[in-house]
Amino acid sequence: MPARLLLQLSWRNIWRHRRRNAILLCAIAVAVAGVMLLNTMMRGMQEDMMNTAIGNLTGHAKILEPSYLDDPGIERGFAVDDGWQDDLPNNVLGWASRIRIPAVVMSERETRGIQLVGVDPAKESISFLGDAEVEGERLSGPDDARILVGALLAEALDTATGRRLVLVTQGADGRTREAGFRIAGVYRAEIAGLERAFLFTGLSALQRLLDTDKVTEISIRIDGEDLDTSTIEGLAGRFENLAVVSWRQLERQAAAMVEVSGVSIYILFVIVMGALVFGLVNTLVTAVMERLRELGMLRAIGMRPRAVVAQVVVESSAIMAIGVAAGLALARAVFAFVADGIDLTAFDDSLASFGMRPTFVPVFDIRDAVLIAVLSLALSVLASFYPARRAVKIKPLEALRR
Amino acid sequence: MNSAPPRAKALFARVAWRNLWRRRLRTWMSACGIGFAIFLVTVGMSWQAGTYDAWIDSATGLMSGHAQVQHPAYFDNPEVRHNLAEGSDLTNRLAGVPGVVAVAPRAEAFALVSAEERSFGAMVIGVDPVRDAALSDLSSHLAAGEYLPRLDSAFVGTALATNLGIELGDEIVVLGAAAEGGVGALVSRVDGLFETGQPEVDRSVLQVGLAAMQAGFELGDAVHRVVIKTRDARGVTGMRATLEAAMPAGGRLLDWNELLPELEQAIQIDRATAAMTYWLLLIVVAMSVVNAFIMTVFERTREFGMLLAIGMRPNSIIAMLTIEALCVWAMGTAIGIALCLAVVMPLSSVGFDISGIEGMDAMVGQLMMPERLYPALNVEVLVESPGWMLLGTLLAALIPAFRVRRMPVVEALREEE
Numbered sequence: 001m002p003a004r005l006l007l008q009l010s011w012r013n014i015w016r017h018r019r020r021n022a023i024l025l026c027a028i029a030v031a032v033a034g035v036m037l038l039n040t041m042m043r044g045m046q047e048d049m050m051n052t053a054i055g056n057l058t059g060h061a062k063i064l065e066p067s068y069l070d071d072p073g074i075e076r077g078f079a080v081d082d083g084w085q086d087d088l089p090n091n092v093l094g095w096a097s098r099i100r101i102p103a104v105v106m107s108e109r110e111t112r113g114i115q116l117v118g119v120d121p122a123k124e125s126i127s128f129l130g131d132a133e134v135e136g137e138r139l140s141g142p143d144d145a146r147i148l149v150g151a152l153l154a155e156a157l158d159t160a161t162g163r164r165l166v167l168v169t170q171g172a173d174g175r176t177r178e179a180g181f182r183i184a185g186v187y188r189a190e191i192a193g194l195e196r197a198f199l200f201t202g203l204s205a206l207q208r209l210l211d212t213d214k215v216t217e218i219s220i221r222i223d224g225e226d227l228d229t230s231t232i233e234g235l236a237g238r239f240e241n242l243a244v245v246s247w248r249q250l251e252r253q254a255a256a257m258v259e260v261s262g263v264s265i266y267i268l269f270v271i272v273m274g275a276l277v278f279g280l281v282n283t284l285v286t287a288v289m290e291r292l293r294e295l296g297m298l299r300a301i302g303m304r305p306r307a308v309v310a311q312v313v314v315e316s317s318a319i320m321a322i323g324v325a326a327g328l329a330l331a332r333a334v335f336a337f338v339a340d341g342i343d344l345t346a347f348d349d350s351l352a353s354f355g356m357r358p359t360f361v362p363v364f365d366i367r368d369a370v371l372i373a374v375l376s377l378a379l380s381v382l383a384s385f386y387p388a389r390r391a392v393k394i395k396p397l398e399a400l401r402r
Numbered sequence: 403m404n405s406a407p408p409r410a411k412a413l414f415a416r417v418a419w420r421n422l423w424r425r426r427l428r429t430w431m432s433a434c435g436i437g438f439a440i441f442l443v444t445v446g447m448s449w450q451a452g453t454y455d456a457w458i459d460s461a462t463g464l465m466s467g468h469a470q471v472q473h474p475a476y477f478d479n480p481e482v483r484h485n486l487a488e489g490s491d492l493t494n495r496l497a498g499v500p501g502v503v504a505v506a507p508r509a510e511a512f513a514l515v516s517a518e519e520r521s522f523g524a525m526v527i528g529v530d531p532v533r534d535a536a537l538s539d540l541s542s543h544l545a546a547g548e549y550l551p552r553l554d555s556a557f558v559g560t561a562l563a564t565n566l567g568i569e570l571g572d573e574i575v576v577l578g579a580a581a582e583g584g585v586g587a588l589v590s591r592v593d594g595l596f597e598t599g600q601p602e603v604d605r606s607v608l609q610v611g612l613a614a615m616q617a618g619f620e621l622g623d624a625v626h627r628v629v630i631k632t633r634d635a636r637g638v639t640g641m642r643a644t645l646e647a648a649m650p651a652g653g654r655l656l657d658w659n660e661l662l663p664e665l666e667q668a669i670q671i672d673r674a675t676a677a678m679t680y681w682l683l684l685i686v687v688a689m690s691v692v693n694a695f696i697m698t699v700f701e702r703t704r705e706f707g708m709l710l711a712i713g714m715r716p717n718s719i720i721a722m723l724t725i726e727a728l729c730v731w732a733m734g735t736a737i738g739i740a741l742c743l744a745v746v747m748p749l750s751s752v753g754f755d756i757s758g759i760e761g762m763d764a765m766v767g768q769l770m771m772p773e774r775l776y777p778a779l780n781v782e783v784l785v786e787s788p789g790w791m792l793l794g795t796l797l798a799a800l801i802p803a804f805r806v807r808r809m810p811v812v813e814a815l816r817e818e819e
Contacts, residue, residue, distance in 0.1 A: 020697050027689035034682035041675075071564055073520075102565070104514050104523035110481065111512050111578060113523025113606055156479075174519045268679060271442055275683050278435030279690020282428055286697050 006307065010314040013287065024283050025323045028376075031276045032327025033334070035269050036372060037362075040335055042268075044362035046261045053254035055128045056194055057100070057117065058247050059219035061232040066243040068216055069250075074101050074172050077214030084238050089231055091223040096123035097215040099206050103169035105199060107157040114153065114199045116169055118142075118206030118215075126221035128189055129200065136161035136185030145205035146184035150195025154186045161185055167199075172212035179209055265368070273376060277383050284316050284387040295391055296399020305392045312388040313381055320380035324373050335364050414718070418725035425698065429730060432694045436734025436791055437741065439687040443680045443787035444742040450676055451778040452750070454669050458635045458658070463539045464598065466661045467506075467629035468638045469645065471496065474654040476626055477661075482511045482581050482619060486653060489625030493533070495648045501632050501641055504536035507625040509615045511586060513578030515608065517566040524562055524606045526576050528615020537631035540596055540609070546570055547594035553611050556590035559604035560597040568592055576610070580620040588618030684787065688794030692801060695727065699802035706806055707814025720803040727799030734795075735788045742784070746777050 014021050054060055068076040077099065085095065099118035104111060120142040124130045129148075139148055147165065149157075159165060164180045171177045181201065189195050207213055222231050236244040248255035288295070295308060341359040422429045462468055471492065473484040486492060489507045497505040509528040514521050531550040535541045541549040545560050547570045556574060558566075568574060572592050580586030590610050598604055616622060630645070632638055638657040646655055659666045699706075706719055753774035 020693055020700075023689060023693045023696060027686055027693065030689065031682065031686045034678075034686075038675075038678060038682070073565070102522055104521070109579075111514070111523065113512065168514060168521065170520055176516075176519075176521055271679070272682055272686060275435060275439055275442075275686045276690070278431050278438065278687070279693055282431045282435075282690060282694050283697070285427055285431075286701075290701075 006310055006314055007318075010311050010318055013291070013311075013315055014318060017287065017290075020283060020286075021319060024279060024319060025326065027279050028276060028320060028323025029327040029330055031272050032324050032372060032376065033330040035272050036328060036331035036364075036369060037334060038268055039265055039368050039372070040331070040362035040364050041360075042261050042265055043365050043368065044360060046258050047363050048360065049254045049257055052191055053251035054221070054247050056191065057098075057127050057129075057198065057219065058250050059096075059126060060222040061220045061235065061244055061246045062250060063218040063220070063235075063239055064243050064245055065216070066241075069245070072100065072102060072216070073170060074099065074210050074212060074214070074216065075174065077172070077212060077216045078242060079214045080218070080239065080242075089234060091231055093221040093223045094123065094126040095218055095220045096120065096126055097203065097218045099203060099210070099214075099216050101169055101216065103167050103199070105153075105157065106166045106168070107159045107163075110157045112153065112156060112196075115197055116167060116206070117198055117200050118203040119200055120203050126219065128191075128194065129187070132187040132189055134185040134187045136183070139184060139200065139202055142202045142204040144184065144202035145181065146201065147181040148185050148187050148200040149183050150198060151186050151188045152192055152195040153199065154183075156196070159183065169210075171210045172214070177209055269372065269375065273379055277379065280316065280320075280380065280383045281386060283319075284312065284384055285390065287315065288312060288387045288391045292394060292399045296394055296396045299394065299396040300400060308391050309388040312391055313384045316380045316384035316387075317377055320376055324376045328369050328373065331369075332364065335362065338362055339364070414722055415725055418722045419729060421722070422726055422729055425701075428694055428697070429733075432691050432730050433733035433737060435687045435690050436731060436795065437737030439683050440735055440738025440787050440791055441741040441745075442683060444738065444783055445745055445777070446676060446680065447783040447786070448742070448746050448750070448777040448779045449775070450673065451780065451783060452776045453672075455778060456775055457665060457669065460539070461662055461665050462631075462635055462658045463537075464600075464603070465538055465540060465629075466658060467537050468632045468635045469630045469641075469655060469657045470661060471628040471630070471645075471649055471653045471655055472626065474652065477654070477656060480510075480512075480626070482579055482586070482621075482626075483583075485509070485581065485621060485624040485626050486628070486650070487622070487624045488650070489623050489628065491623075492625075492628055492650060492653070496628055496630060496645065499641075499644055499648050501637070501644070502630055503633055504533065504631040506530055506533040506537055506629045507612060508534070508627045508629060509612060509619065509621050509625045510627070511578045511615075511619055513576045513586070515562070515566065516575045516577070517568045517572060520566050522562060522565050522606075524608050526578065526615065527607065527609045528612040528619075529609050530612045534609075534629075537629060540598070543596040543598045545595045545597040547592070549594050550609065550611060551593055552591070554588075554590050554614055555593040555611065557594045557596060557609040558592050559607050560595050561601065561605040562608060563592065563595050565605070570595070574608075576608075576618070578619065580618075581624065582620050584620065586619035588614055590614065680787070684790055684794060688791070688798060691727075691730070691795055692798040695723070695798050696802045698726075699723070699805060703809070703814050706809060707811050710806075710809065710811045711815060716807045716809075719806045720800070723799050723803045723806075724796065727795050731788075731792055731795040734791070738788070739784060743779075746779050749777050750779055751776075 063080075065076040065078050088095075096119065099116075101116055103114055103116035105114050105116075119129065119139070121129075121139040121144075122141070134148065135151075137146075139146065147167075149159070149165070154160060157165065161183050164182050166178060166180050168176060168178045187195070187200075203215070220232075220235065232244060232246045299305075299308065339362065341361040343359055471486065473486055475481075476484040489509070493505050493507045496502060507530060511526055512523065513526045515524045515526070529538075529550070531541075535549065541557075548555075550557050558568070558574075563569070566574065570592055574590055574592060576586075576588050576590065578586045588610065596604070612625075616624065632641060635658060639659075642655060642657070649655060709719060710716065753776045755774055
């Protein structure tokens with residue numbers, strides 16, 4: 001039986017029962033649109049957690065002295081030959097060397113434990129510091145011996161731009177260093193925790209205080225695929241005795257959540273589409289039963305069983321295809337309303353503890369849309385199996401007698 | 403139907419039941435669809451209930467307790483001078499409140515902790531070891547040594563100990579701002595190490611004896627928090643009034659919702675995401691039930707025409723269809739609940755080991771989740787989704803049924819079957 005005829009026949013059958021097929025279509029469209037919209041939210045969440053994890057001074061990878069993670073301190077610093085950054089792969093967006101060590105900060109009133117970070121401000125476009133809002137002045141360069149304080153920390157310490165803070169930390173020789181720093185400015189970060197955790201100063205200025213020419217980390221940002229690790233692995237060969245650690249190991253919680261949400265996208269799909277199968281099979285079986293006589297006639301005049309099966313499969317796939325298209329279009333239309341972001345400031349504390357920003361931006365991933373479409377069509381073929389078998393089992397004579 | 407005698411009602415039900423079995427597959431598919439949705443939603447909800455209980459238990463159990471009494475300014479601005487005088491008296495009074503299981507006073511300060519050559523900033527917490535062990539899990543996270551065996555002992559996080567380069571038996575010096583503005587200091591011996599798995603806590607907390615802390619930081623009998631554990635974390639809100647009556651006028655009572663705002667919000671977010679999935683599921687299934695009934699009504703057009711012709715009221719036909727819908731719903735609910743019970747009942751006593759799931763092990767440690775989750779069944783869980791499904795099914799039966807009211811009898815009779 002020619003394919004065109006087959007398609008035409010199935011198509012007309014769909015139109016013969018407009019009402020019930022319309023409802024089935026609606027059910028498919030609602031299911032697909034719902035799955036797709038929930039998917040955009042999960043993808044958005046995933047992206048958000050990933051960006052936050054990578055932007056909060058981690059980068060896609062860090063070059064570290066292997067024992068630094070267990071025992072962060074300037075004794076775990078290292079110096080690299082200047083040539084390492086020559087001929088970096090094209091997809092490396094940037095890198096920044098830093099000193100990052102624990103320190104105690106004291107104002108006239110209060111004492112807090114923080115991470116003291118020595119940076120070259122020009123390199124920090126790769127981290128959140130690059131586009132953080134700063135009240136007062138930014139650091140002018142690696143030799144700037146003033147400090148940048150997070151807004152929440154400044155509040156807790158009861159201090160402000162222009163005042164002084166005393167920092168206590170440990171020098172390269174293991175002895176305690178205590179020094180006063182003037183506050184150049186107060187920065188704001190989207191994740192409140194960062195403001196409490198990090199205090200920035202010039203890298204060279206900090207090296208002078210600690211009597212060292214070393215750094216404790218080099219953070220690297222890569223363009224494109226956040227989940228791609230090949231570039232990171234490629235970098236590992238450039239450094240002897242140093243570890244190249246990817247963000248997944250550095251931010252294990254965020255990496256775990258990204259992974260879990262990636263899996264739950266599929267679970268969600270299976271659940272909702274599974275519910276749809278019951279309705280789909282129901283409708284298809286009815287469609288076959290109603291046409292028993294007709295199918296018997298077709299068989300009697302010589303239609304092959306395979307063609308009968310094909311008809312049922314094509315009919316089911318056609319309904320599914322239209323439903324999926326409508327559903328994805330619906331999802332896309334709804335998505336357009338929320339694409340700019342949803343304000344979730346009411347959940348600020350919790351989102352921050354999950355590593356998310358207060359404005360939530362869903363992400364419409366076209367690959368997921370394609371995946372949903374393909375899986376749905378596969379499902380419709382699967383669901384038509386039983387009805388098709390029923391159709392083939394018809395004995396032409398019996399069917400004609402009805 | 404109201405005027406019909408009881409026997410007629412039974413007849414109706416029997417006819418409706420037989421009607422269902424004229425299309426056996428369709429009935430089963432509808433019932434299974436409903437059962438599938440109810441099963442997933444009930445299992446999901448009992449899983450959630452178990453998870454939230456576990457979150458609350460482990461989050462409040464580590465340090466914060468179910469509620470705390472503090473100086474009114476301490477929560478927003480934790481300075482040493484914002485303390486509650488007469489801590490022991492307050493502790494005793496709160497311990498006498500009915501429903502309170504344990505009470506523990508704490509004095510704390512952020513301080514510089516130094517071992518021989520190294521120093522780190524840390525939160526130093528003075529605790530009464532006996533009282534604190536009754537409401538906080540911290541002592542059970544013992545990694546080495548003992549939990550505060552002596553008056554001058556210190557209980558230190560493993561990461562902090564590593565950073566300081568200290569071992570059991572070493573001496574540490576704690577320096578910070580005292581209550582009266584001078585320098586507070588105390589010397590302690592490290593007698594125990596703890597490891598909670600939460601880097602924040604392991605890196606920046608140490609506990610010392612309450613008396614040593616109060617002496618070293620010139621606090622007298624003053625404390626910063628009196629931590630309260632009640633019989634049930636969720637019942638704390640209802641106990642506010644009795645607790646507040648036992649407090650001094652200047653105190654501030656904070657329950658775990660206020661102490662750990664991210665916990666309640668995390669629960670709300672999780673609940674909202676799950677609710678969206680449930681709604682989607684229920685709507686999709688309800689639509690397929692609607693479809694099944696539309697097909698049924700169209701197939702039976704002739705039959706309905708006949709019934710109308712011999713004098714049956716349209717309302718009676720609608721009632722019959724409603725009974726059919728109810729039967730399908732009841733079958734689906736039975737399937738769904740039975741499956742749910744079969745899955746959840748064993749799990750709710752044995753628990754489900756989530757640490758084996760890839761990616762979860764990291765979350766177990768850092769999101770304060772226990773390794774085993776116990777899904778919790780309750781009436782609410784078992785009633786809610788069947789309730790919504792019932793509404794959906796009745797709607798499904800009623801929409802096509804109204805066609806019966808406008809059915810032209812003669813044409814209906816002529817309809818092909």
